[in-house]
Amino acid sequence: MQELSLQDRIDRLEAIEEIKQIKARYCRFVDTKDWVGFAGLFTEDLVIDFGESTSSPRSRDEFVAAAARHFEKNLSIHQVHLGEVEIIDNTHARAVWPMYDLVEKTSDDSEYVSHTGWGHYTEEYRKENGHWRCSRTQLTRLKRVVLGD
Numbered sequence: 001m002q003e004l005s006l007q008d009r010i011d012r013l014e015a016i017e018e019i020k021q022i023k024a025r026y027c028r029f030v031d032t033k034d035w036v037g038f039a040g041l042f043t044e045d046l047v048i049d050f051g052e053s054t055s056s057p058r059s060r061d062e063f064v065a066a067a068a069r070h071f072e073k074n075l076s077i078h079q080v081h082l083g084e085v086e087i088i089d090n091t092h093a094r095a096v097w098p099m100y101d102l103v104e105k106t107s108d109d110s111e112y113v114s115h116t117g118w119g120h121y122t123e124e125y126r127k128e129n130g131h132w133r134c135s136r137t138q139l140t141r142l143k144r145v146v147l148g149d
Contacts, residue, residue, distance in 0.1 A: 015093060016085045018132045019125050023097055026134075027078040030071055039064045042134050043126055049138035073107035074114075080121065091127040096120055099139075104147065117144035 004012070022041050029038040039060060046060040080097040087093045102116045124136035 011090075012087045015087050015127070015132060019085050019093055019095060020083065022125070022132060022134060023080050023083060023095070023121075023123075027080060030067060030078050031076050033068070033072055035064055035068050038067065042137075043128060046134065047136040049136070070112050071103070073105075073110040074112050075102075075104045075106050077102040093125040093132070094123065095125065096122050114147040115144055116147060118142050119144075 025037065026041055029035075029041070042060045042063070044060055046063060048058070048063050077100075079100045081099070083095045083097040085093060085095040097120060098118075099121055100116075100118050103112060103114060105112055105114045119139060119141040122138045122140065123134050125132050126135040127133075
């Protein structure tokens with residue numbers, strides 16, 4: 001196995017930091033309802049695997065629209081914790097993010113169920129036009145607790 005040059009190591013660290021920023025923005029954009037910013041975090045060919053999803057989005061635009069429908073009229077708190085980011089090559093990476101979320105129904109006309117939960121996001125990233133974007137996201141729950149409304 002060939003040892004990486006100093007520049008290669010610096011490039012990997014920069015990639016890891018950019019990917020960490022993407023996931024931090026994911027949480028902030030959902031919770032502040034910045035759907036334009038949220039959409040910009042993903043590749044156009046995003047693959048979504050959220051088994052608990054009732055809308056089963058199949059594209060980036062469907063995913064963003066579903067998030068907006070679910071969270072627009074509700075209070076949400078999303079947190080991710082120290083992620084494991086692996087740089088595969090200059091344009092591909094993957095990561096696992098421990099997560100916590102809380103969603104509280106704040107509107108009588110919302111059909112969303114209040115809940116809190118813990119689990120992991122398992123994601124893939126691709127560098128396009130000089131920027132990293134999430135190209136695949138999967139949510140696996142370890143525990144989900146439905147809250148009384």
